[in-house]
Amino acid sequence: MRSAYSVDTVRNAERELMARLPEGALMQRAAAGLAAACADVLGRVYGSRVVLLVGSGDNGGDALYAGARLARRGAGVTAVLLAPERTHAAGLAALRRAGGRVVRAGRGAGDGRAAAGDQGGVAGRASGGGRPGGEGRAGGGGGDVDVEGLVERADLVVDGIVGIGGKDGLRPEAVPLAAAAGRSRGAVVAVDLPSGVDPGTGEVRGVAVRADLTVTFGTHKPGLLIDPAREYAGSVRLVDIGLELPAEPELEALQHADVARLLPVPRAESDKYRRGVVGIAAGSARYPGAAVLAVSGALRGGAGAVRYVGPAGDAVIARFPETLVSDRGPKHAGRVQAWVVGPGAGDDAATVGEVLAADVPVLVDADGLRLADAEAVRSRRAPTLLTPHAGEAAALLGVERREVEEGRLAAVRELAARYGATVLLKGSTTLVADSGGGAVRVNATGTSWLATAGSGDVLSGLAGSLLAAGLSAVDAGSVGAYVHGLAGRLAADGAPVGAHDVAAAIPEAWRNVLA
Numbered sequence: 001m002r003s004a005y006s007v008d009t010v011r012n013a014e015r016e017l018m019a020r021l022p023e024g025a026l027m028q029r030a031a032a033g034l035a036a037a038c039a040d041v042l043g044r045v046y047g048s049r050v051v052l053l054v055g056s057g058d059n060g061g062d063a064l065y066a067g068a069r070l071a072r073r074g075a076g077v078t079a080v081l082l083a084p085e086r087t088h089a090a091g092l093a094a095l096r097r098a099g100g101r102v103v104r105a106g107r108g109a110g111d112g113r114a115a116a117g118d119q120g121g122v123a124g125r126a127s128g129g130g131r132p133g134g135e136g137r138a139g140g141g142g143g144d145v146d147v148e149g150l151v152e153r154a155d156l157v158v159d160g161i162v163g164i165g166g167k168d169g170l171r172p173e174a175v176p177l178a179a180a181a182g183r184s185r186g187a188v189v190a191v192d193l194p195s196g197v198d199p200g201t202g203e204v205r206g207v208a209v210r211a212d213l214t215v216t217f218g219t220h221k222p223g224l225l226i227d228p229a230r231e232y233a234g235s236v237r238l239v240d241i242g243l244e245l246p247a248e249p250e251l252e253a254l255q256h257a258d259v260a261r262l263l264p265v266p267r268a269e270s271d272k273y274r275r276g277v278v279g280i281a282a283g284s285a286r287y288p289g290a291a292v293l294a295v296s297g298a299l300r301g302g303a304g305a306v307r308y309v310g311p312a313g314d315a316v317i318a319r320f321p322e323t324l325v326s327d328r329g330p331k332h333a334g335r336v337q338a339w340v341v342g343p344g345a346g347d348d349a350a351t352v353g354e355v356l357a358a359d360v361p362v363l364v365d366a367d368g369l370r371l372a373d374a375e376a377v378r379s380r381r382a383p384t385l386l387t388p389h390a391g392e393a394a395a396l397l398g399v400e401r402r403e404v405e406e407g408r409l410a411a412v413r414e415l416a417a418r419y420g421a422t423v424l425l426k427g428s429t430t431l432v433a434d435s436g437g438g439a440v441r442v443n444a445t446g447t448s449w450l451a452t453a454g455s456g457d458v459l460s461g462l463a464g465s466l467l468a469a470g471l472s473a474v475d476a477g478s479v480g481a482y483v484h485g486l487a488g489r490l491a492a493d494g495a496p497v498g499a500h501d502v503a504a505a506i507p508e509a510w511r512n513v514l515a
């Protein structure tokens with residue numbers, strides 16, 4: 001399981017650990033891990049050109065110390081200071097001692113100019129620990145330096161502008177540097193988080209640094225796992241700095257081994273009923289395909305049998321003859337261990353109501369979300385799993401879609417609390433939240449090729465099948481999203497696919513997880 005902790009939790013853990021360690025020890029651990037990652041990215045450190053973007057906090061301190069380590073190994077290191085008077089003084093001194101060069105970022109946002117700094121080696125100008133603000137003009141004088149050009153021509157850009165202390169997007173003076181990093185021919189390594197993203201929520205307001213690699217310390221932060229910020233982080237490397245964290249994280253992401261433990265596997269004593277029967281109440285005269293796709297997911301989801309009720313029985317049977325089709329309503333269709341209701345349901349509110357009245361786990365998707373009576377959902381005793389995409393979630397919350405897309409974590413939590421249900425918010429990073437609070441599951445196995453009509457129907461069938469097989473709503477949702485995402489990847493393999501291709505790839509994804 002990969003986990004992420006909130007900024008407050010990280011700060012508390014850091015404080016406790018720092019109290020037990022010699023001053024600066026924690027930052028040295030971080031810097032050592034960062035420098036090692038940078039060296040891996042560079043391949044050859046000696047002779048390489050490294051530019052550090054240094055903000056006013058400890059994030060900049062990490063970058064400076066890591067830069068000092070690289071300078072000692074023969075890299076040409078230049079630190080660009082965004083706030084020379086408030087730069088981490090001891091880190092700056094360490095860089096200078098190692099022969100690093102220091103320049104200051106242009107004062108006028110966007111002018112990209114900087115006054116040249118002294119050429120390094122002036123030990124002790126900013127001596128002592130902490131941040132005394134005694135650096136004065138970090139770039140001691142002489143000539144103009146084209147800072148943006150430096151960044152663009154670097155072999156490696158280290159983004160130490162801001163880390164967990166960041167909020168409200170990048171400040172204007174940092175924006176031209178982030179843009180130059182985006183144009184750089186070299187790799188961009190972000191320190192702890194890509195600067196400009198919200199560490200705790202994954203929101204990105206305005207410009208943020210786009211990294212190839214993010215080296216994060218102690219634990220993942222929510223912003224590294226949730227889009228849109230996740231996309232800015234590139235690949236993420238976790239450096240252990242010895243933090244002791246509470247048992248329950250803010251976010252958790254299942255890994256192959258976790259999913260393998262949760263996937264239902266039939267045993268010798270299993271029969272089709274013991275494996276669980278999933279009922280699919282989906283499709284309409286107008287949207288028979290949604291029924292077929294939901295059934296296609298359900299048949300590959302671990303239940304022993306799939307019952308279909310609704311007006312698309314002929315289409316379902318034609319494609320999947322193994323389906324148990326009924327033209328009576330859900331109440332009279334025979335026993336099931338879980339229901340899926342809503343894909344392609346049109347305006348059939350009666351069926352949604354009937355399913356919600358059943359005393360078994362129910363997954364509500366698509367049209368079903370619009371048709372479900374909120375009070376009927378809240379008063380259910382058996383588990384309920386709602387699976388909206390951002391647009392459906394926005395409609396349920398009565399907000400703009402953009403608001404959900406930008407603040408996915410808050411939206412999924414709010415929905416789960418309001419409906420007293422488990423909620424799976426679909427998207428490039430799918431989130432699953434339980435009504436009782438606790439860690440939110442995040443899934444990132446998907447691919448943007450999954451943004452194709454009907455792929456959500458496949459997911460609802462698949463997750464419903466896992467519910468019928470006995471998984472809890474949180475497990476069914478998160479395992480379903482994991483396998484569905486992987487199936488999407490395997491099916492697409494870099495090319496467009498249809499939802500039925502995704503369903504057909506579920507067995508391969510399942511085998512991949514169990515291998």
Ligand SMILES: NC(=O)C1=CN([C@@H]2O[C@H](COP(=O)(O)OP(=O)(O)OC[C@H]3O[C@@H](n4cnc5c(N)ncnc54)[C@H](O)[C@@H]3O)[C@@H](O)[C@H]2O)[C@@H](O)CC1
Nearest residue numbers: 027030056057058059162163164165166167169170171192
């Ligand atoms: N506290 C610790 O023990 C450790 C902290 N570490 C590093 O320290 C970082 C946190 O340091 P800080 O608490 O000093 O905070 P940061 O360095 O993340 O940011 C705070 C500084 O950035 C400026 N700032 C805030 N928002 C900004 C924005 N939007 N644009 C530009 N500048 C902005 C603020 O003026 C403030 O001076 C972590 O992310 C990590 O990199 C690591 O060294 C590991 C140990």
Ligand SMILES: Nc1ncnc2c1ncn2[C@@H]1O[C@H](COP(=O)(O)OP(=O)(O)O)[C@@H](O)[C@H]1O
Nearest residue numbers: 426427428446447448450451453454455456457
């Ligand atoms: N950009 C993306 N990256 C990864 N997965 C995505 C992306 N966009 C959508 N998906 C996934 O594709 C599926 C689409 O579901 P949905 O929006 O309900 O489509 P439909 O209603 O057409 O079936 C969901 O599982 C969602 O998580």
Ligand SMILES: [K+]
Nearest residue numbers: 159162191193
């Ligand atoms: K950063």
